[in-house]
Every structure is written in C-alpha cells, then in structure tokens.
Amino acid sequence: MIADRTTLQRRLDQATGHLETPVAAVDLAAFDNNAAELTARAGGKPLRVASKSVRCRPLLERVLARPGWHGVMAYSLPEAIWLVREGVTDDVLVAYPTVNRAALAELAADEKLANAISIMVDSVAHLDVVDAVTAPGKRPDVRLCIDLDASWKPAGALHVGVRRSPVHSAAQAGSLAQRIVARPGFKLIGLMSYEAQIAGLGDDPPRQALRGRAIRLLQARSFAEIVRRRGAAVAAVREHADLAFVNGGGTGSVAATSADPAVTEVTAGSGLYGPTLFDSYRNWRPTPAAFFALSVVRRPAPRIATVHGGGWIASGPAERSRQPQPYLPAGLRFKTDEGPGEVQTPLLGAVADTLRPGDRVWFRHAKAGELCEHVNELQLIDGETAAPAPTYRGEGHAFLG
Template structure:
C-alpha cells in the first residue's frame, strides 16, 4: 500500500515532469494549512510574517491575505523599503539594527515610507548614526522599536541560554533606553520586541537524543517563566516613556506559548509556513513539509547508491548534521556520513536507492526555510498534481539583501 510520502512523491513528480532539476516547489495546500494552524495556535493575537523565512513576494502577499496575519518582519532596511514601496505591506518592522546609510537616507526622505517602516534599536549609537545621515530637523520622526534581549541568564548570569542579541536585558535598562529615545527629537518609540530563540528556535525533541531533549525542555520551562515576569516589567517601564503600538515576541516554535504571555500583543512566525527539517525536532507542533527542492540522479556508482547533481544547500547556524538538507522522497534515502551534501554532487544511500535510475528525481527538504530561496530564481507552486504558478524569489528579482 502506498504511504503518504509515496503519494506525495508521485504527485510532485507528475506536477513537475516538464521541468529539469534542480528546482524548488511549494505545495500550496500544505503552505495554507500551516498558515491556518499558526493562526489557531496564536489564539487571537495577530501574526507578523517573518520575510526572512519566505523570501518570495507572492507568497508573502498570499499569507498576508489570510485572516490572522498582519504586517511583515523584514531582516534588512533595504528589504523593508522594497516591500513597502511594492505594496506588500505598510507595516514593516526591521528585525535587526541597520548601519546602511543609503537606506536610512531614503527612509528619512520619504514621509510615507517613514510611516510604514519601523527601525530596530538597542544602542544610542544607532540613533547617532541616523542623526549623522539626516539630522532631526530635516526628516519626519522615524519609528523605532526597542529590542529587549530575551536570553535566560540563570545562576547570577554565569550561564547564558539563547542568542547574543540586544545589550538591553533588564526592565531597568529598557526603561532607561526608552527615556533616552523619548528625549531625542526625530524618533518615536512605537514598539518593543523580544525574541526568545532558546524557546522558539530550539527543538525540544532532537531525534535520538532523549537526554538532551529532556534537558532542553527543563531549560525552556525555566526560561519561559523568567521571561514572563521580565518582559512584563520591561513593557511597563517602557510605557512610562512611550505609547507602544505593539509588543512583539516569539517565532514558529513558540507561537502558542508566546501568545499566552499577556504582555505580548503580536507574534512573529515564518518558518512554519514552509516546514523545514529543523522543525521536525519540536513536540508541540510540527508543520507539514511544504517546500522541497529536486535534484536529478546522474550516477549509479555502486549497488545501493545513487548520486544526484548538486544538493549541497547548507543552512546557516552552528555547523553540523542538522544543517544539511535531508533527502525526503523517495522515503528511505539518507546521506553518506563521509560526504554529506556536496556542492556539485550528493550521493544518497538506502535500500530504495537501488530503484533509482539516471534522470529520476530525489526530493530534498532544506534545514531552514527562506534560505532555500537564495539558491533558486523561482518557486513552482503546486496545487494537487500540477504547477499552477511560477513566482520569483528575492534572488529571481535580483535582490540579495544579505
């Protein structure tokens, strides 16, 4: 009897029979189902789509047209300007501070753009840079959001769990910084963001690592409890100096938990739309795989082995096996530990490899979401067993932001 993955392979093969690998597809039924599932998990709080995890304007528009989604979290200021100017959204939050003088000058020169884009700040030097590009009296007030560091520092700060982001960690530091922003002309503090990467971006059930998974879950529970209190205190401290429009938090891996925080008014998500392999390590919710890329078998070097052309589309982050793409279809394939996924060729093994012939497709899933789009100029959108549209990625539109 055919399994669900057998049926998926057959459907994708039929839909793309006219295409020559390598190419990437998005299964629209899975994409839309993931979008709806994330809204359900957000329990009434709006979701801001993380453009870094999508990197295709047509699909950003598609998710923003669905109930429960509002606004974009961009990853660079030039990207935010482009998305605002092309009508994707008039509510774009830049997730990271910028030192792009040209983009800052463009933002400061256009009142409509300045009203649509919010900058991320956590250091007075970032405000100084903006003023050096365009003094306050020569620009509209620029919207800024304070990045509150969400990492957990137990044992008196001797342990750091989470990513290294903002220097603003305590509620007191947030209030002090908010007062400094309020006292400077040319800026308007409208938001606070805190991204709990140690919860949202770390799978709590890593395959084959039961002890590590249990330790991660203990740490995540402790971190969540600490952040609930600290984020609430920070929001209160900032509100003494600014009328906040939003308090943003979370990511795909923590939508339900972050939405339950009373201090948070909106949650960010993006990776869950494509369902990359890193999210296979989560217990609470696993998105349906929606994005795939196909490579062609070009060699049969030995029994039980098939080699595809290309395939080495490695994800960012700490180097390791978890960052490798995973051969997904046909089911039962795996990479060779000694070779992994190569730039120009990738051998795969497993009992099913014996059935593969030159010209057959092997379907991979990327470890991360939007990074797939840095490898292809277009995404083929599959509905059922046919390609119903082909849309450009950022790369396909000639846009390389990082």
Template sequence: MAIERDLLRDRLDRATAHLDPPFAVVDLAALDTNAAALVDLAAGKPVRVASKSVRSHDLLTRVLRRPGWRGVLAFTLPEAIRLVRAEVSDDVVVAYPTADRAALAELAGDPELAAAVTLMVDDPAQLDLVDAVRAPGQRPELRVCLDLDASWRPLRGVHVGVRRSPVHSATAAGAFAATVAGRRGFRLVGVMAYEAQIAGLGDAPPGQALRGTAIRAVQRRSYRELLARRGAAVDAVREHADLEFVNGGGTGSLAATSADPAVTEVTAGSGLYGPTLFDAYRAWRPTPAAFFACAVVRRPAPGVATVLGGGWVASGPAERSRLPQPWLPAGLRLVGTEGAGEVQTPLTGAEADRLRVGDRVWFRHAKAGELCERVNELHLVDGEAVVAAVPTYRGAGWAFL
C-alpha cells in the same frame, strides 16, 4: 507515513514532469494549512510574517491576505523599503539594527516610507548614526522598536539563548525608552523580545532523548523568567512611550508566547514552509510544504545513487542538522563521509538501488527561506499541477544578506 510520502512523491513527480532539476516547489495546500494552524496557535493575537523565512514577494502577499496575519518582520532595511514600495505591506518592522546609510537616507527622505517602516534599536549609537545621515529637523519622525534581550541568564556568566540586544533588564529597558523619548526625530512605538532558546530550539531532537529532556527543562524555566521580566520591561517602557505593539515569539513558541499578556502580536515564518529543523519540535510540527528536486546522474556502486548538486547547507552551527535531507523517496540517507555536496550528493539506503539515471530525489531544506537563495523561482503546486512560478528574492534581483 510511508504510504503518504509515496503518494506525495507521485503527485510532485506528475506535477513537475515538464521541469528539469534542480528546482524548488511549494505545495500550496500544505502552505495554506500551515498558515491557518499558525493563526490558531496565536489564539487571537495577530501574526506578523517573518520575511526571511519566505523570501518571495508573491507568497508574502498570499499569506498577508489571510485572516489573522498582519504586517511583516523584515531582516534588513533595504528589504523593508522594497516591500513597502512593492505594496506588500505598509507595516514593516526591521528585525535587526541597521548601519546602511544609503537606506537610512532613503527612509528619512520619504514621509510615506517613514510612516510604514519601524527600525530596530538597542543602543544610543544607532540613533546617533541616523542623526548623522540626516538631522532630526530635516527629516520626518522615524519609528523605532526596542529590542529587549530575551535570553536566560540563570547564573552569573551563564547565557542561554542568542546574543542580541544589550538591553536585558526592565530597568535598562525603561532607561533606554527615556533616552529615546528625549531625542528629537524618533518615536518609540514597539518592543520586541525574541526568545530564541524556546522558539528556535527543537525540544525533541531525534535520537537524543536525554538532550531533549534537558532542553525542555531549560525552556520551562526560561519561559517563566521571561514572562515576568518582559511584563516588567513593557511596563517600564510604557512610562516613556505610547507603544503600538509588543512582539515576541517564532514558529516554535507561538502558543506559549501568545499566552503572555504583555505580548500584543507574535511572529512566524518558518512554519509556513515546514523545514527539517521543525521536525524536532513536540508542540506543533508543520506539514512539509517546500521541497527541491535533484536528478540522479550516476550509479557509482551497488546501493548508491548520486544526484547532481544538493549541497544547499543552512546557516548556523556546522552540524548535521543544517544539511538538507533526502525526503522522497523515503529510505534514502546522506553518506557520512561526503554529506551534501556542492556539485554532487551520493545517497544510500533501501531505495537507492531502485533509482535510475534521470530519476528525481526530493529534498527538504533545514531552514525555511534560505532555500530561496538557491533558486530564481518557486513552482507552486496545487494538487497535481504547477499553477504558477513566482520569483524568489534572488529571482527578482533582491540580494540583502
């Protein structure tokens, strides 16, 4: 492993010798390997790409050109509209409900957009908001998807997973589907159930064997419960709607979710870049494909090398797992009292004394697409050369959240 990382460092250094840090790269060979592996894990079911984990028009297009990938799961309605207008996809599901009135007005005013974008809903108030923007008789029929809560509630007051939709039971799902069916101007075309406690939680956290055992036990029981409940909910919804898709999963649960007979498609995105959070998974670990480089600018003491910047911290609970990790050269670590800083990041470890001012340290981000909020472009590396520089959302002037 150490030899492979040394070879990767040499290759990235040679490919980007003409660039000044900080900058970010995507190794195309690793990206394509991950994309193919995710399709294999999906076992014949189409994979919808999660745009928030990629955040680059060019790379989304590259992935969607590959066999097995179909459609986009966007994170905001304005983003979905941009992706359709940019011809990235004509099948974009918005993963979260929206209250963006201007974007809703744009969607409701364009029949082509309305045919390509699917809104996420889980509350009649969201339908009311759409009607207040433009009444049903004054707009094309809008496509909507029901967000079914996939969290596990083994006991009263116990909630395992993220807090998303209020629609949890099959009965509630059927009742909501009936509500949508009775409303003019809407068509229920899909159901989504994202099992975050399985897909988004590593089951082998480093150095925490007991916690890993507990997580795996919870995930097994949660999966069995969801398998039955999701199937029943889909059946209940189909009594009121002609569903086009049932979506589930994420990179961390692709194989398990695709095995659910109720699911017709799965979603993945983070596995394309292979961020550090996915080092804590046993079932499949993507090949690291996205990196950012920072330059050593000072040597404050023996055994310490300090790079400029580096504090590109990921969202989520404020804990060490959200910090970027120095990856190349191997053997570096963050300083516990400082972590990754906005303007400088001191590093220690066996390799620190070998670093000189001007040398590069390659980091991996904790979460996939959030890296793209820090840079205007991604340098695409093929072998030992940068073959292109493509804009991130930020570089294209796209700011959504």
C-alpha cells in the same frame, strides 16, 4: 496533515516533470494548512510574518491576505523599503539594527516609508547613525522599536540563548526609552523580544531522550523568567512612550508567547514551509511544504545513486541538523564521509537500486527561507499543476548577499 509520501512524490513529479533540475516547490495545500494552524495557535493575537523565512513576494502576499496575519518582520531595511514600495504591506518591522546609510537616507526622504517602517535599536548609537545621515529637523520622525534581550541568565556569567541586544533588564529598557524620547526626530512605538532558546530550539531531538528532557526543563524555566521580565520591561518603557505593539516569539513558541499578557503580536514564518529543524518539536510540527529536487546522474555502485548538486547547507552551527535531508523517495541517506556536496551527492539505501539517471530525488531544507537563496523561482503546487513564483533572488535581490 502529513501527506502520504508516495502520493506527494507523484504530485510533485507530475507538476514539475517538464522542468529541469534543480527545481524548488511549495505545496500550497500544506502552506495554507500551516498558516491556518499558526493562526489557531496564536489565540486571537495577530501574526507578523517573518520574511526571512519566506523570501518570496507572492507567498508573503498570500499569507498576508489570510485572517489573523498582519505586517511583516523584515531582516534588512532595503528589503523593508522594497516591500512597501511594491505594495506588499504598509507595516514593516525591521528585526535587526541597520547602519545602511543609503537605505536610511531613502527612509528619511519619504514620509510614506517613514510611516510604514519601524527600525530596531538597542542603544543610542543607532540613533546617532540615523542623525548622521539626515538631521532631525530635515526628516519625518523615524519609528523605533527597542530590542529586549530574551536570553536567560540564571546565574553569574551563564547565558542561555542567542547574543542579540545588550538591553536585558527592565531598568535598561526604561533607561533607553527615556533617552530615545528625549531625542528629536524619533518616535518610539514598539518593543520586541525573541526567545530563541524556546522558539528556535527543538525540544524533542531524535534519539536524544535525555537531551530532550534537559531542553524542556530549560525552556520551562526560561519562559517563566522572560514572561516576568518582559512584563516589567513593557511597564518601564510605557512610562516614557505609548507603545503601538509588543512583539515576541517565533514558530516554535507561537502558542506560549501569545499567552503572555504583555505581548500584543507574535512573529512566525518558518512554520509556513515546515523545514526539517521543526521535526524535533513536540508541541507542533508543521506539515512539510517546501522541497527541492535534484536529478540522479550516475550509479557508482549497488545501493548508491548520485545526484547533481545538493550541498545546500543551512546557517548555524556546522552540524548534521543543518544539512538538507533526502525525503522522496523514502529510505535514502547520505554517505557519512561525503555528505551533501557542492556538485554531487551520493545517496545510499536499498531504494537507490530503483533509481536511474534522470530520476529525481526530493529534499527538504533544514531552514525555511534559505532555500530561496539557491533558486530564482519556486513552483507553487496546486494539486498536480505548478505555477512559478519568483524568489527574492529571482527578482534581483540578495539583501544579505
């Protein structure tokens, strides 16, 4: 459902024309369409929304109200506590281990929180941190999820994927599960594995056909391996604990991961906004739904229009794929020796001659939720009208700040 760019620009300008830039917007029609497409791709398995890719409470509530979506994958324990206290959800999986003592103390002191939040572990050292904050006999059981490393190690020291958990083999997962259940004050309820080399790596990079073929071959072999190993790990862990869920995947692998019989739920989030990193996927490309606008402030030369700001670079390797991209009007590009700048960004192209100071250029961010770290609110676009919705930042929260 890719909207005609001219029509989309008219709608965005009409809805937000009364606002000063920078302004960030989410097209609700595209957002809802992406949510429905992800549900269909999940093949009946529930989707857990990745909050780091949304970072806007009203939009988290919107997607959780849809059939097929249940629960949140949070990126920090303080965030998880806030989401539960605000009534967004009663089911949060914290995706990364936590050593936040204040948040752990709050979790241990509140039975409602303890029943709603599961924290991630990949070693007994994480259990030691919890016990050091509140002794086992003085708290409700803390719900735990084991993080199984989903990277591929085809030979020797070769490592394909991200560096996450040290728990890689089924034997390691079973051993950790055995040690967890022997510890009072904990309840092992889940296992998670995120196949980043599949879910987070585009298999059709533009103008790189050979690289694309290599990525697809790597992903096919890696996925076959993780399906076998994940199944064995789940069986090993279930010898010691009854698992309530086995979580896997991300936007880029929803259909494949949901087909894994060991997986009971799939995570997705970036596909709701459709950032530029997902333009390089063959199996599914979400409809662009999130944008930000900057104002043209000067014309330094023919075919150059300069906007104020623009250097909203995404996390990850410092390369072109992490830059935001000018999207509306079509035909603009960065100046190669300047790129998107902190306070000004020159844009080149014939269409630049049609722009004047005060006109707007709409951009797409490379990653999804990171857009929300730059603005206090998103304008939710419904037709040609806009309604503001606060981002996490707008509600006074910078959970990774």
